Amino acid sequence: MRYGLLVFDWDGTLIDSAGAIVWCIQSACRDLGLPVPDAARASHVIGLGLHDALAYAVPGLPVADYGRMVERYRTHFLARDATIPLFRGAAEMLSSLRDDGHTLAIATGKSRAGLARALDNTGLRPLFASSRCADQCAPKPAPDMLLELMDELGTGDASTLMIGDTVHDLQMAARAGVPAVAVSYGAHAKADLEAMAPVACVDSVAELDQWLKQNA
Numbered sequence: 001m002r003y004g005l006l007v008f009d010w011d012g013t014l015i016d017s018a019g020a021i022v023w024c025i026q027s028a029c030r031d032l033g034l035p036v037p038d039a040a041r042a043s044h045v046i047g048l049g050l051h052d053a054l055a056y057a058v059p060g061l062p063v064a065d066y067g068r069m070v071e072r073y074r075t076h077f078l079a080r081d082a083t084i085p086l087f088r089g090a091a092e093m094l095s096s097l098r099d100d101g102h103t104l105a106i107a108t109g110k111s112r113a114g115l116a117r118a119l120d121n122t123g124l125r126p127l128f129a130s131s132r133c134a135d136q137c138a139p140k141p142a143p144d145m146l147l148e149l150m151d152e153l154g155t156g157d158a159s160t161l162m163i164g165d166t167v168h169d170l171q172m173a174a175r176a177g178v179p180a181v182a183v184s185y186g187a188h189a190k191a192d193l194e195a196m197a198p199v200a201c202v203d204s205v206a207e208l209d210q211w212l213k214q215n216a
Contacts, residue, residue: 002025003216004098005155007146007178008117009164010108011046012186014094017084018165020077021046021187025057027074032065034058046187047109047168049139081114082121093209094127102216103153106131107145107172108163129153141171146178161199161216163208170196183208 012018014022022042037057054066057193061069098104104127108115112133119125130152132145139145150160162173165186170193173180182193182201194201200215202208 001101001216003102003159003179005103005105005150005153005160006216007046007105007107007149007160007162008094008211009162009166009186010106010115012165013163013169013183014090014124015084015086015118015122018043018046018187020080020084024073024080025077028069029058031072032068034061034069043187046177047049047140047164047166049109049134051107052139075157076131081117084121085124086124087205089205091122091124093205093212094124096209097212097216098127103129103155105129105149105153107140107149107164107169108132109134109140109168111135140166140168141175143172143176146172146176149184150176150178165193167192167196170198181208181211 011021022039025042026036039214041047042057045057045103046079054061054069058069071083094104106128110133112135115131115133130149132148137144137148146162150157160178162169162178162180164170164180165183166188170180170182180198182198184193184201184203200211202211
């Protein structure tokens with residue numbers, strides 16, 4: 001086993017939520033009469049911490065108004081949260097990896113409460129040994145999530161692999177000294193991911209599953 005610890009991003013990597021997140025960001029902006037970001041701009045912020053996400057998605061929004069924006073976004077997202085599906089094959093892939101002896105963890109831009117809901121909605125909570133969320137430590141692309149997970153779970157950077165769908169995931173991995181696999185079926189464009197030089201860039205969960213079986 002080359003990588004004992006496999007750390008997965010959540011949105012856009014395991015669950016097909018990128019489109020819903022973009023729609024909720026745009027809807028919140030409409031509710032507040034703000035300029036509506038296009039899909040590319042809104043999808044770019046997926047995985048970032050709250051302040052960085054809002055500063056990019058809605059430039060010029062006063063920090064004092066962030067609370068109103070977050071409230072509207074959460075209203076829209078909570079109305080859809082329970083119906084957002086996992087990518088086909090994701091649950092089976094995770095179960096197989098765990099059964100093969102890998103330790104699984106999550107590093108996500110979601111809040112702790114948001115991840116808890118998602119794990120309960122999908123039934124995947126028992127598969128993961130630990131997780132880090134954006135309201136627990138410095139968010140992506142800072143390395144803190146990976147560094148804390150490796151420390152908690154007793155693994156080194158050479159035996160840890162990050163899997164994610166955004167350049168933020170890959171930047172976090174690089175800053176933590178951890179290799180990364182990119183998935184191109186989530187929020188960010190394949191060309192942008194490949195520019196970050198991941199060890200692999202795959203186009204589907206099935207391809208990711210096969211790569212991990214052969215290389216992890």
